[in-house]
Amino acid sequence: MTVPRFWREQPQRYRLLGAECNNCGGIYFPPRTVCPECRRESIGKMVQRQLSGRGTVLAHTVVHQPADGFELQVPYVMAIVELEEGCRVMAQVVDVVPGSVGTGLPVEMTFRRIREDGRNGVIYYGYKFRPMRHTTLDKRVANSIASPKPSSTPPRSPAGSRPRRS
Amino acid sequence: MKGGQSRVGIVSYGAYVPRLRIKAEEIARVWGHDAHMGDALNIQQKSVPSPDEDVATMSVEAARIAVERAGIAARRIGAIFVGSESHPYAVKPTGTIVAEALGAGPFVQMADFEFACKAGTAAVQACMGLAVSKLVDLGLAIGADTSQGAPGDALEYSASAGAAAIVVGREPSEFCAEINYTTSYTTDTPDFWRREGQKYPSHGERFTGTPAFFKHVAAAGERVFSEMGTTPEDYDYAVFHQPNGKFPKMVGKKLGFRDEQVALGLLAPRIGNTYSAAVLLGLANVLDAAKPGDRIFVAGYGSGAGSDAFDLTVSPGIAKIRGRGVPTVEDFVRSDEFLDDATYAKYRGKIQVPSGGAT
């Protein structure tokens, strides 16, 4: 990853800025300039969409052989998180004992160091996820049990819910 | 604000403390110190940042909470000052990262502040001036640190990590606490320093304590009393910089405060010395519990040396920003995730690893 490319992607990496198609309502992360469903009809109708950063773990794995720069963090958890808006992101889950992560765990975005270009290079920051905080956890878990989302696919966002690599 | 018609106050606040802790007895065990070192400092445990946390990440977390607590539109923020002695870059402002993460700017005044442990309160004062003079709508002041002592140094028991964010504005209906007055007492005192490029700080033993912390905090505090015509009894709470769990009570006593006034703002026994964040985290903990009309005395301290003191009155607006599902200071202070010393050393970069070491 080059510094200029990372810089261009800062709004999405720093604060989960996605895109919404005003033609069909599909929500996308990472943001897209053209809706994959509406294609030509979405041109000029794609707008920025700030995602809430809240979601649930859909699938996860515990990593013991770290990627470069993650040596200090093993074992760590990588997960596919389904956001409230229906789109899915792959990200690390932190502040958690690896064995306690399971499907359905409510999580929220946190801002962390992702890696650095050596001791003299630039530091890359971005989103990771952590378990939803205590204060809000009870209320939000209660809500999700009381009114479960219709499915992993929100009604107006069929395409946005496809797993996507971040 | 004393001396003029303009009013200025805290519109919102946010706190962040990493979840990991290390106990004082674990540090003592490894260095072969007396197991009661922690008791002598009144520090039972301290917070430790994860390898992927630094002043920028903690500042963002605290600032997001402040913005969420009062439902502030990021574009209203016209100034961002991050005070720290452990900025991740020597050259590249931490505030730029905070602004981008909040979606604030690009029309925003910015600089990183440095004044040992009082850079955060200095940032609050700068925001007050800009807000009162209408140069900005809201100012965001942050105090954050991930400080370190040399291995085996007494600072190892206290130097910890945390961040606090304070949003300052001039619209009284938005205040959660009005700032009635602020003053600073500053001298050239070599009690503690770190030279450029050095990883760990040095301290001038002879100056720590009496001619430094106690003299400066007391002088700033006495000036607040004389300018405002108050006595310690007029305040419901007193919050001090807390390099350990003992100094705040001692300086409080020297100024005439009772331990009960100091207790709520004293977090060092449970999280250590969060440096630039310490006094603001103490204030945030008081704001989490205070009632409208409560009066708060605040005095920060930074080595080198100076003390910034404040006189605040809690506003009716405090009720509007409570109970919105935003984490309180206690939500962060309460943690039972303890590290052993080897993991601590690894996390804090005290052991050489090929790459990816913490700063």
Ligand SMILES: [Zn+2]
């Ligand atoms: Zn579409």
